[in-house]
Amino acid sequence: MTVPFDPNVLIGFATSDDAGVYKLRDDLALVQTVDFFTPVVDDPFDFGRIAAANALSDVYAMGGTPLTALNVAAYPMEKLGPDVLGRILAGGAATAAEAGVAILGGHTVEDDEPKYGMAVTGTVHPDRIVSNAGARPGDALVLTKPIGTGILASALKKGAIDEAQIAEAVRWMARLNAAASAAMLAAGAHAATDVTGFGLLGHAGEIARASDVRLRLSAKLVPVYELAREMLTRGIAPGGSRANAAEHATFTEFASGVSDADRLIFSDAQTSGGLLIAVPPDGLPRLLEALRASGDLDAVIGGVEPGTGIVVEA
Ligand code: CO
Numbered sequence: 001m002t003v004p005f006d007p008n009v010l011i012g013f014a015t016s017d018d019a020g021v022y023k024l025r026d027d028l029a030l031v032q033t034v035d036f037f038t039p040v041v042d043d044p045f046d047f048g049r050i051a052a053a054n055a056l057s058d059v060y061a062m063g064g065t066p067l068t069a070l071n072v073a074a075y076p077m078e079k080l081g082p083d084v085l086g087r088i089l090a091g092g093a094a095t096a097a098e099a100g101v102a103i104l105g106g107h108t109v110e111d112d113e114p115k116y117g118m119a120v121t122g123t124v125h126p127d128r129i130v131s132n133a134g135a136r137p138g139d140a141l142v143l144t145k146p147i148g149t150g151i152l153a154s155a156l157k158k159g160a161i162d163e164a165q166i167a168e169a170v171r172w173m174a175r176l177n178a179a180a181s182a183a184m185l186a187a188g189a190h191a192a193t194d195v196t197g198f199g200l201l202g203h204a205g206e207i208a209r210a211s212d213v214r215l216r217l218s219a220k221l222v223p224v225y226e227l228a229r230e231m232l233t234r235g236i237a238p239g240g241s242r243a244n245a246a247e248h249a250t251f252t253e254f255a256s257g258v259s260d261a262d263r264l265i266f267s268d269a270q271t272s273g274g275l276l277i278a279v280p281p282d283g284l285p286r287l288l289e290a291l292r293a294s295g296d297l298d299a300v301i302g303g304v305e306p307g308t309g310i311v312v313e314a
């Protein structure tokens with residue numbers, strides 16, 4: 001797809017960034033993103049919270065402040081009735097309120113399978129955009145939520161586990177990346193993305209490509225849900241994550257000690273994952289301290305070096 005050149009488009013398709021950025025004035029730009037998907041949990045209210053946190057996350061990943069949102073929903077009204085949709089939207093509204101975001105409206109279409117999410121608009125100072133393209137050799141890589149939610153959602157759908165068993169993952173998925181975003185801005189982060197559908201390696205690969213650097217990750221430092229590992233040993237993993245892993249192998253070099261399970265988990269499609277942040281060494285202590293204070297994860301999982309692609313050490 002070719003798009004006409006517009007000098008006010010500060011972030012468009014080129015860097016596979018989380019959200020688009022459009023300059024309004026020298027000191028003000030719009031950040032826009034949209035995301036919606038099928039339920040990852042059975043509880044409609046939790047699904048709404050998670051979908052909203054996920055949609056808002058792309059603005060936080062750019063270093064922006066979300067202001068307004070529009071609900072986007074697809075729903076089988078005849079089959080499920082109005083109450084469940086009401087619960088989904090109430091969950092989304094609760095998370096929007098927590099973020100200080102006003103929901104201005106939305107649109108629902110009839111569909112066999114429910115889907116929900118938001119189109120979000122925020123603002124950012126054009127000089128303060130945290131894109132995928134700014135990572136530099138010497139930066140540390142920090143991840144702010146555990147991974148493995150794709151495997152857990154898949155296990156839930158198959159009936160291998162129940163919702164009570166993934167309460168911890170639900171709590172993380174419903175959590176806003178607002179505080180983590182504020183922490184990275186204060187620490188002078190060079191680049192960031194949120195870890196979502198392409199998995200840790202997919203989104204790390206986007207940073208490597210956009211920044212023209214190599215990312216070196218340490219498998220043992222990556223925070224993973226224990227239950228997700230357990231599900232993998234029972235052969236439960238979503239098809240999308242297996243497809244991700246095949247693609248990620250084309251730009252990722254694994255040390256021989258990295259297990260097959262880890263290779264798959266690092267490609268597992270995430271819902272409302274944490275921020276993957278590239279931060280210079282002098283900003284790292286400040287970032288970790290702020291993440292600990294806000295209750296986010298403060299996992300240093302690797303670093304940035306000259307080169308291309310990703311290296312995963314055992
Ligand atoms: Co994103």
Ligand code: CO
Pocket residue numbers: 018033034035058196
């Ligand atoms: Co997105």
